[in-house]
Amino acid sequence: MPKVAVCLVDGKRHDYDRGSFLWNLRPGIKNRIVRDYPKAQGSSFICYEHLLPYQIETIQAMIRSDEKQMNKINRKLTRTMADKEYQVTDVNETLQNTQTFGQKIADRVAEVAGSWSFIIFYIVVLVAWITINGLHLFGVHFDPYPFILLNLFLSCVAALQAPVIMMSQNRAAYRDRMSAENDYHINLKTEEELRILHAKMDHLMQHQFEHNLEVQQMIFEILTEMKITTPPPKKYFPGNDKPKS
Template identity: 55%
Template structure:
């Protein structure tokens, strides 16, 4: 049988075979720092037995989980705050405009709608031609506005003069609608951007902290499993001898 080397555990100064534990320099830096926190004089060549090492490994796992939970809670609080702080109510533009519409505005809207249609143009052309034909050729004995149709000119000027401000009124309302729409859009965008930023922080936390921590915890688990196995082995050896 090979000669086993014995070393003393830094925690309780008991003698152990060197296979029953590890030197501090073989430990994970974070676990080593935990040991060094309790034993400031410890050197990297000192030995710690598996039994005592387990405590520091579990402490490290605890620390990792706690810091993850803390960070996640912090981000969730930010998200909740951001959701609550938004006190802007999205305006239903059509509903608001329709409710505040006066009778005159309603009329101007329908006049502008009719004035900008093919129906209006066709009717207008028909009326013009009929007027000129009736008066020019004295059809049915009617000729209240003979060539060059001065009364028709006056009527056209009046229609144009009235139509312009009516269309402008309607356009003002369209501008109002656009302004309200863009105000809505602005607030929705602002809120989305804010939430997106927090979501980014959440994702960053997941990839930069939580996943590496999970991997480290897995590594510690595997180490602890290895220690259990070697303890089982030594138990078996003791039974056999």
């Protein structure tokens, strides 16, 4: 003779295996029952039929809360990724688009003047100039020793070259500054995104997986209870389903 308990919802008597005592239930389910029946205690009994709505409500609440939390994190991530303040700029393209004709020439001159070919060309010109004028080759001596015209020419080149190179250097410095600023913004954005991704992962690992497992366990429990409470199907024989007259 199985033991019998009284269901706290409708006061009907049930076998022990057709329901559960409140102390055996999960805290979430128990709290919901106590919310509706404040007099319920740990030793109170509830039949599976009346327990089912509370189990379903608990599962739905868990899924909803996880969804809410996930949406919150996703929204934050989307907002950070779309943040205009962190817009990444292509430094080269920006500089090229704002370059004036003079600046282009300055860059080109600095590039040529800072090359070995320019030095070699310079040496060749100097040697030729000195040789032709010093030795009176081909009867030419338009700039005799001590080559005053050559000095004037070299001074002019140096005087012009210096500001052009400085102009180009200024531009290089500006470009470096822009690049550093850009890097800083990219780092900042990456850091922020990583932080949110971390939060997302933490949430997934710590809460979502745990909740998923718990929900699965609860569904399994419901299925087991349903198997207990549902009467077994009547044996089916072909031609036997019509009521006998």
